[in-house]
Structure formats: structure tokens, C-alpha cells
Amino acid sequence: MLTYIQIADRLSAWVGKAFAWCIIIMTLGVSYEVFVRYVLNSPTVWAFDMTYILYGTMFMMAGAYTLSRDGHVRADVVYRLWRPRVQASVELVLYFLFFFPGITAFMVAGWRYASRSWRYLEVSSMSPAGIPIFQFKSVIVVAGALLFVQGIAQVFRCILCIRLGEWPPRAQDVEEMEKLLMERGSLERLEHGSEAVDLAGLDDPAADPRRRSGR
Amino acid sequence: MTDPQVAVMMLGIFIFVIMLGFPIAYTLMALGVGFGYYAYYDAAIMARVYQRLLGGADPDSFYGQLVWIRALFNNRIFDLLVNQTYSVMANDVLTAVPLFLFMGYIVERANIVSRLFTTLQLASRRVPGSLAVAALITCALFATATGIVGAVVTLMGLLAFPAMLRARYDTSFASGVICAGGTLGILIPPSIMLIVYAATSGVSIVRLYAGALIPGFMLAGLYLVYVVGRAWMNPKLAPPPPEEETAGVSGGQLALMLLTSFFPLAILILAVLGAILFGLATPSEAAAIGALGGIVLAAAYRALTWKRLEESVYLTVRTAAMVCWLFVGSWTFASVFSYLGGEQLIKDFVTGLEISPLLFLILAQIIIFLLGWPLEWSEIIIIFVPIFLPLLAHFEIDPLFFGILIALNLQTSFLSPPMAMSAYYLKGIAPPHVQLVQIFKGCMPFLLIVIVSMVIVYLLPGTVYWLPSLVYGR
Amino acid sequence: APAVVTAQSPIVLKMQSSWPASDVFQDMAKQYVERVQKMSGDRLRIDLLPAGAVVGAFQVQDACHDGVIDCAHTVAVYWYGKHKAASFFGTGPVFGGSAADMLAWFYTGGGQDLYRELTQDVLGLNIVGFFGFPMPAQPLGWFKNEVKSAQDMNGLKYRTVGLAADLMQAMGLSVTQLPGGEIVPAMERGVIDAFEFNNPTSDMRFGAQDVAKNYMLSSYHQASESFEFIFNRDRFESLDPDLQAILQYGVEAASTANFALAMNQYSTDLRKLQDGGINVARTPQSVLEAQLGAWDKLIDQLGQDPVNKKIMDSQKAWTERVGYYQLMNAPDYKLAYNHYFPGKINF
Numbered sequence A: 001m002l003t004y005i006q007i008a009d010r011l012s013a014w015v016g017k018a019f020a021w022c023i024i025i026m027t028l029g030v031s032y033e034v035f036v037r038y039v040l041n042s043p044t045v046w047a048f049d050m051t052y053i054l055y056g057t058m059f060m061m062a063g064a065y066t067l068s069r070d071g072h073v074r075a076d077v078v079y080r081l082w083r084p085r086v087q088a089s090v091e092l093v094l095y096f097l098f099f100f101p102g103i104t105a106f107m108v109a110g111w112r113y114a115s116r117s118w119r120y121l122e123v124s125s126m127s128p129a130g131i132p133i134f135q136f137k138s139v140i141v142v143a144g145a146l147l148f149v150q151g152i153a154q155v156f157r158c159i160l161c162i163r164l165g166e167w168p169p170r171a172q173d174v175e176e177m178e179k180l181l182m183e184r185g186s187l188e189r190l191e192h193g194s195e196a197v198d199l200a201g202l203d204d205p206a207a208d209p210r211r212r213s214g215r
Numbered sequence B: 001m002t003d004p005q006v007a008v009m010m011l012g013i014f015i016f017v018i019m020l021g022f023p024i025a026y027t028l029m030a031l032g033v034g035f036g037y038y039a040y041y042d043a044a045i046m047a048r049v050y051q052r053l054l055g056g057a058d059p060d061s062f063y064g065q066l067v068w069i070r071a072l073f074n075n076r077i078f079d080l081l082v083n084q085t086y087s088v089m090a091n092d093v094l095t096a097v098p099l100f101l102f103m104g105y106i107v108e109r110a111n112i113v114s115r116l117f118t119t120l121q122l123a124s125r126r127v128p129g130s131l132a133v134a135a136l137i138t139c140a141l142f143a144t145a146t147g148i149v150g151a152v153v154t155l156m157g158l159l160a161f162p163a164m165l166r167a168r169y170d171t172s173f174a175s176g177v178i179c180a181g182g183t184l185g186i187l188i189p190p191s192i193m194l195i196v197y198a199a200t201s202g203v204s205i206v207r208l209y210a211g212a213l214i215p216g217f218m219l220a221g222l223y224l225v226y227v228v229g230r231a232w233m234n235p236k237l238a239p240p241p242p243e244e245e246t247a248g249v250s251g252g253q254l255a256l257m258l259l260t261s262f263f264p265l266a267i268l269i270l271a272v273l274g275a276i277l278f279g280l281a282t283p284s285e286a287a288a289i290g291a292l293g294g295i296v297l298a299a300a301y302r303a304l305t306w307k308r309l310e311e312s313v314y315l316t317v318r319t320a321a322m323v324c325w326l327f328v329g330s331w332t333f334a335s336v337f338s339y340l341g342g343e344q345l346i347k348d349f350v351t352g353l354e355i356s357p358l359l360f361l362i363l364a365q366i367i368i369f370l371l372g373w374p375l376e377w378s379e380i381i382i383i384f385v386p387i388f389l390p391l392l393a394h395f396e397i398d399p400l401f402f403g404i405l406i407a408l409n410l411q412t413s414f415l416s417p418p419m420a421m422s423a424y425y426l427k428g429i430a431p432p433h434v435q436l437v438q439i440f441k442g443c444m445p446f447l448l449i450v451i452v453s454m455v456i457v458y459l460l461p462g463t464v465y466w467l468p469s470l471v472y473g474r
Numbered sequence C: 001a002p003a004v005v006t007a008q009s010p011i012v013l014k015m016q017s018s019w020p021a022s023d024v025f026q027d028m029a030k031q032y033v034e035r036v037q038k039m040s041g042d043r044l045r046i047d048l049l050p051a052g053a054v055v056g057a058f059q060v061q062d063a064c065h066d067g068v069i070d071c072a073h074t075v076a077v078y079w080y081g082k083h084k085a086a087s088f089f090g091t092g093p094v095f096g097g098s099a100a101d102m103l104a105w106f107y108t109g110g111g112q113d114l115y116r117e118l119t120q121d122v123l124g125l126n127i128v129g130f131f132g133f134p135m136p137a138q139p140l141g142w143f144k145n146e147v148k149s150a151q152d153m154n155g156l157k158y159r160t161v162g163l164a165a166d167l168m169q170a171m172g173l174s175v176t177q178l179p180g181g182e183i184v185p186a187m188e189r190g191v192i193d194a195f196e197f198n199n200p201t202s203d204m205r206f207g208a209q210d211v212a213k214n215y216m217l218s219s220y221h222q223a224s225e226s227f228e229f230i231f232n233r234d235r236f237e238s239l240d241p242d243l244q245a246i247l248q249y250g251v252e253a254a255s256t257a258n259f260a261l262a263m264n265q266y267s268t269d270l271r272k273l274q275d276g277g278i279n280v281a282r283t284p285q286s287v288l289e290a291q292l293g294a295w296d297k298l299i300d301q302l303g304q305d306p307v308n309k310k311i312m313d314s315q316k317a318w319t320e321r322v323g324y325y326q327l328m329n330a331p332d333y334k335l336a337y338n339h340y341f342p343g344k345i346n347f
């Protein structure tokens, strides 16, 4: 199970990170559009379509990567008070109830949607440039498949947690600045000795690595 | 039970189920798919599909069972999910989200904040509560450029907070300054929160930016007035820093420091905002230029390494995925909700109450304020604000004006317990003796100031409309 | 077999339009819905939803095919990314016939068969469709300065959609694509110099008059559009024949009602715009000639595709005959108008 989790995590991260570089192409492409529009007075016909195609591809393909890093937002006011075993049991049930039906639809209905678009080699109607979008629609299917693979890894995580009583560790990855700083802060605090919990029932989220950033 | 009642039930169940802590994007998607399955369920069509797929085979055979399962999955809701996902993917307003995030992460890593704080601290040394003033302005400026609350609060918490404590500032007072100042970035344009509101409401993002600018600066101004005022009335709260920390800097040196730390960032912000407001670029375009400018800035500060660029890129994609997947779930949910007629039912119910527009506005803002306790701005805007939007026309409330009030209101979601993210970030890096209660206590006056600013905006709508009408003539 | 229907339980169809709830087109969709409901003696009810309620404005055809909605009120240009031939059903080349002439082509000149062939055979879509309400030709649009000649158009940054974008580009304009909500601010800020939308009422409700003072009427870029009514084919064919007939002929009935509403509303709003200080001017001949020149180029390009060619040939043959009759037969309405209201028309 751990092996599968590692492989799935690595696959999701690799794909997510590969597509993350779309942001550089977007930045340069859109800046180029502004440049030619003002300096050369001739806007491109492709910048508009390129922008949303890169944006959409990027966030869809990063869905599984974000899931593997527990980056999708949760309303965890109650959740984080539970013991890991309770968290994992609830989550295990919810993966089958909430996650897989929709993700399966991405693959099945997404396939119908995308293959239709391939059949007539659909192009964007936003510009005369005829920018193809059938490949863009196929992203739904691929993203769904990646999420499916990652979803199984998440299920395994839950099972392991139920067995062991604590969440299996996550792969090391680039973290938000506040998380890094807070981890450093908590190390310092360990040196200063322990402290009492400030508010009854309100644990320090800084100590909870599952707590996501709020932005 | 009628369909619209089922829709309202769906909303009720969601509010309960969300508390199970499962990722919200998938919770929304699941409820949309589940209730959508009910909405699109048609026994006659399913029977017909079943017969067609079966094509005379034995229904009890293994193959027959498979066909039965296929027929069961033959429900239009799955196509709706895909269709709505594509709508999020092809949304041209949301393209600005990853671009602004990228700009934020780049600026965040540009080693700029400590220079900025030191400079401002020196520049404001004669003002009561000078450290707090410098911290607040640094927060506001840095937060505006990055739009990333967590990073600003933690960085400033490590930098300005210990400095204030060393100067024997009151712990609560100092924490309030950091938390409230660090939160300003989601309000003052260019703000991702407003882009998300624009994508949700259909209000022009450009007009939203113009509308939010004065209320945003007004709130920052009120914070400053409060900080200076309290420090002046009660110097024990914020004693002046020891002479040796500020001495020995000439006017010329100070000017040079301002030139190298304060102005580059200010110019970057002004360029991005100016490009949007004065007609040079759409928000996505301005964001791209801002990101490019951020890279240049980071390079100029010799802070641009391959590792930092990589980090920014990866964090951008994760945060963008977090926000946009929330839209995927929410739009599916909302489609089913309005397909079932829930929107109309709520509309009929609220209009039937015969309450005044003011009362409606107050109730709506109170609900959003309360939602800000357990939830954060992205969930509130993407999931709950759409419930209010269709009602605005009935009460003759401008969605632009409503949006600015919400943007102000959501400042409180970072500061109000139990889920006060700003306070937690600060707590996470503060010295151990600083207690969470002290931080909450320090946030309270700022919460109050937010509410005061909302009242001012309501009483003087010109604060919202003056700039858009100046720039766009309406 | 169709479900047994009692008088108490109407069959409910979900219809989504491509228009915001406040647009005059949504009022026109309502006219259709009312007619269907009354004619069916309440056996058929249509829940009319605005754009975005279930799916996005441009997604309605896909949604009808999938059965996510039962029917849609839209225009064919919105799916021209699937096949450029979509434009021939409303926003194609102008051979000399009006929107009414092209609607006649659809119903009696072979258009309906070609539409069925395009949507069902070429694209493989599970839909049936009808057209109604021949729209007045769409204005050339809103400009900072009055357009006095074709040269004035050169290099303008202009916003439009569909095949019209190809046309304007071929005329030497630089075409910019902007989402609906950003047109007005973009115009104010100089991101674009001009734009077109649809008709005086829609343009006014959308705030065009706040950002441009010159409204140029008459153009060949979108001169023969009608509403497209799309139905999911399975859903449509599952209905009793009389209900199918009501849905189909309801389109014809609403066409007249829409036309009456449009004539009243568009003309009233055009006057309002003028009273508000908008310069309403006629597009100069040279621009129209340049448009025809640009169409020539496009027709050659489009004709490379056999489906496009087949439809254009059919339209051209139809217009040659029908247009001849129409133009030969039509009295000079301008002469009569000038006779009774002298000095009002300035061209």
C-alpha cells in the first residue's frame, strides 16, 4: 500500500509540476500580447484563447497533485478535533460516497464530451485564428484519470491510518512560507519547553500539518 | 416533496455535511451529482435505454447485469458535471487568478519585506506608536503586492512583532496590528478575492477594482488612525523605541533607503493597478506584467534563484487548483440547485418577507460575517454569495456595491475566532509566552473598525462610486 | 412509448437561453414559452432559465445534445467553433437577401435539410432545431468617431464574434475578443475603439451609450440572423405528435410576436438613444462595399469545405431568385416615408 501511495504521489506531483510551468508561458505570452498591442499596434489573435487554455489545463492537471498534498480546502473546524483514526474512517467512507462517482464521471462523460469535440476538430469561436480546443476538452478525461489514481492512494492512506492510528507521512515538497516559518517557530518553542494549550478545545493549528493555508 | 424543496434540502444537507471536513470541492461535486441524479432521474428513459442496450439478451445473465449497471449510469448529471467543469476551465476572468498568485509568490520571495520595514520604521520614528505604524504600512503594502495573507502575517510576525515586543509594546495591541494589517491584501486591489467575486457575480472586475480602492485605503487609514490615536492617548501601549535603535541615520540615507525599498514595490503595485484602471490592460494582462515585474524586482534584489522560481511556480499551481476546483464543485452544485428550482424558491421566500432593502442588506452581511467564523473567504464567495446575488435586483442593490461590502466584511473572517487564520499564523511563529487569547483580544478593535468602515461605505456610497465614475464616466 | 399524460400533470421541459435575464431576447423567449403552454392546454410546460442557470451561454447546444437541458433558445453562431457552416444559419455572407428571406430559405429553400444534415450527420449531434424571428440586420456598431468612409475603419480595434470577426479582420480592422462584461470598460479605456453588439434595445440595456457617441446603422456583418430553437432529439421524439407540432409551430407563432415586440422596442430605444445625444448615422456606402469585398475573400476560403460550399450554393441560388423578386417588387418605402415625414432621414 505504501508503495502504491508513493508511486501515485510521485506521478501526481510530476504531472502537476510539469503543467505548473504553464504559468511561465502564460506570463510571457500575455506580456507579449500587451507589448505588440501598444508598441506595434497589432494585437495577436491567439493570446485570448491561449490564456484560458493554459490556465484551464494547468489547474485541472494539478488537481491530483493538490489532492496528494492535501491542498484542497476543508471546513475542518470539527474535523481537526478528531483523533486520526476517526478522521480516516470518516474520510474512507466519503471517498467512496463523494469522490469516486464524480471522478468516474470525468472519465466516462468526459470521454463522450471530448471525443465529440475530436470528431469535428472543434476550434475556439472567440477569434478568427481557429485555435483548436478539442485537446483542451480532453484534459478533463486525463485529469479525471489522474485523480482516480490519486484517490486510490488516498483510500490507502485512510486504511493505513485506521490500522496504525496515525496518518502516514507525506512526501517532502515545497511548502507555503507561513508553514515553513511556523514549523521553524514550533521547533524554537520546543527548545523553550512545552506550553499549555491556550483555549479549551482549541488546539494550535500550527502543529497540525493537515491544516491548509488561508489565503 | 417538490423539486424546489428538494433543492433547499440539498443546501441544508450541504451545510451539515461540509463539517465532516472532506475537501469542499468534492463535497459540493458529490451533492451536485447526487441530487442531480435525482433531478435527472427518469424511469421511462432509463427503461428505454436498458431495453436498447440489452437488445434481446437474457436480463438475468452476467451480461444483462452489466447492462443494468450501464443503464443506471445513464443519467444526464454526469454530462452536466463535465459541462460545468469546462465552463470553469474556459472562464476568462479566472485566468487572472494564477497570474496574480504567481506575482504574489515571486514578490514574497524577493527579500523585500525586511528592508521595507526597517526603512518605514526609521521614516516614522517621530510618530506615536512608530513601530506599529511602520508595521501596518509594511503589511498593507506587502499584502497588496502579494495578496497572500499567511505569508505576510508570518513574515511580519517574525520581523516586526519581536521588535514591538522588545520595545515593550502591549502584546495584544502589537498582535492586532500584524493580523489586521496582513489581512488587508485580500481587499486592496489587485486582489484575488475580487477576481473571484467578479467571476461569481458577473460584475466587471475593472469596476470592482476601482470601487474597492477607496474603501480599501480608507480601512487602512482607519487602522492607522486607531493605532496612532491609541498610542498617543496611552503611550504605555506603544512606547517609543530606544534612541540607539533609530539614531545615526541622516536624511539622505533615509531617502536612499526609501528609494531602494519602498518605491520599487509601490511602483510595481501602481503599475499593475494603473494598467487596469487607466485602460492599458485587462486584469489578466496586468497580472502577467506584474509577475514579470516581480521577477525583475527579485532579480534586482539578487533574490531570484532557480529554486525560488521553481517554488513559486509549484505553489502557484497548487493554490490555483485549490481555488478553481472549488469553482468546479460549486458550479455543478449551483446548476443542480437552480435546475431543481431552488433559486426561485428562495427568491420567492425572501421577497415574500417584505423586508426593506436595508434590513436585507444587514441580514445578508450578518450571515456572511457569521459564515466567516468557521469558513474562509474563498468558500464564502464561491459557495454562499451566489445565493444572495439573484435577490439583489429585487432590493435594488447594486452587485458592485454589495461586493465591496462583502470584501470589507470578509476581512473579519481572518480575525474572528474560532477560525481566525491570521491569529493562528501569528500564534504559530510568536514567542511562546504570547497567548492565542491575547492575539484575539488584539484583533477585536480592528474587527470593530471593519464594521465601522462598512457603515461609512453604506452611508457614503460615494466612497465606492467616486473612482469608477471618475475613471469610466459612470 | 410516451408516458401517459393526464391533464393534471404537465410535461415539463427545461429550456435555457443564451441571454441574461434582463435582455430583451429573454422576453422574446418568454413569448414562445407562453404560446406553447397555452396551445397545449397546459399539457406542456417550459421552465425558461437564463444563461448560466444550468450551463454557460455558449454551452447550450452541447447541453441539449447531452440532455442536460431539454431545449435551448440561442443563435447558431455560438457553436461555429464546431463547424464554420453554423454561421450560414444567420451570420453568413449576404447575397442580397434579408433575414426574412433566409428564414424562408430555411423552411422552403432546403435550409432545414441542410441544417439537419450538418447537425445530425456531419457533427453527429442528437438534436433537432428550428429557426424563428428574422432579426433586423445588426448595426455596424458603436464608434468613438463617426465613420465617414472605409478608410476610417482601417486599423480600428474592434470587438465582435463569430464569422464577423473573420470579416472585419479581412477588412483591415484589428479584431479583439472580449467577454460581454468587459466591452464597456474596455471601450472607455481605449483597449478597443469600436464594438458591435446586437440591436438598439440590447445595446442600450448593456450601456453602450455611456462609452461611445456614434451609432452606425446598417452592415453586412450579421445581417440575416434568426433565433435557433434547439431540442434534444430523444426528448422531442418522445412527445406525442401533437405536442411536437406545438413545439415546432410555436416557433412560427412566436416569430410574429417577437417581430412585433422588436419593432416597437428597438425603434423606441433608438429614439431614446438619439434624445440622449447619440449620433445615429448611416454606414457609408464605401464601408458596405469593403464588407462585400471582404466577404468575397471569405466565401472563397469557406468554399474549400464541401459542406460549406453546398450550403452557400443553396443560399446563393435561393437568393438569386427570391432576392430578384423581392427587390423588383418592393416599393420604395423611403420615398413614401420622406413624403410624409420630410427631412427625417438623412441619407
Ligand code: NA
Residues within 6 Å of the ligand: B372, B373, B374, B375, B412, B413, B414, B415, B416, B417, B418, B419, B420, B421
Ligand atoms: Na474566522
Ligand code: NA
Residues within 6 Å of the ligand: C138, C196, C197, C198, C222
Ligand atoms: Na452582433
